[in-house]
Amino acid sequence: MDDHTKILEELEARIKPLLDNSPDGIYFWLDETNMICNEKLASIFGYTIKEILSKTPFLENLIAEDYREVFSLNYHHHVANLSFPVTFRFNGINKSGKEFPAETDMIPFSWKNHAIAFHFVRKISAAQQT
Numbered sequence: 001m002d003d004h005t006k007i008l009e010e011l012e013a014r015i016k017p018l019l020d021n022s023p024d025g026i027y028f029w030l031d032e033t034n035m036i037c038n039e040k041l042a043s044i045f046g047y048t049i050k051e052i053l054s055k056t057p058f059l060e061n062l063i064a065e066d067y068r069e070v071f072s073l074n075y076h077h078h079v080a081n082l083s084f085p086v087t088f089r090f091n092g093i094n095k096s097g098k099e100f101p102a103e104t105d106m107i108p109f110s111w112k113n114h115a116i117a118f119h120f121v122r123k124i125s126a127a128q129q130t
């Protein structure tokens with residue numbers, strides 16, 4: 001077991017109540033092969049947890065092309081440096097390939113000396129987009 005896998009297993013054990021009870025989709029992203037998510041996040045995108053965690057690279061598979069840069073920039077400017085949380089809207093791509101509007105709260109989170117992106121994700125309606 002590598003260091004990142006162990007780190008996320010320990011974190012997941014501690015946050016299980018949050019993952020199980022949140023009305024929002026949740027994921028913790030350490031790197032492209034080390035993520036944790038809840039059932040709600042998987043269902044937002046139309047996948048099971050196992051399926052969504054296999055969708056790597058994450059940006060290219062789940063985020064619409066027009067929004068990938070903003071996702072990446074927000075991570076590198078706010079999360080990787082453990083600066084501050086940021087909320088923004090984007091279009092996700094569901095299992096059938098259809099785009100849908102969503103919003104995320106991207107929160108910098110440090111665990112065992114690693115910067116982790118902690119996301120709450122929710123679908124938004126057309127009325128909420130304005």
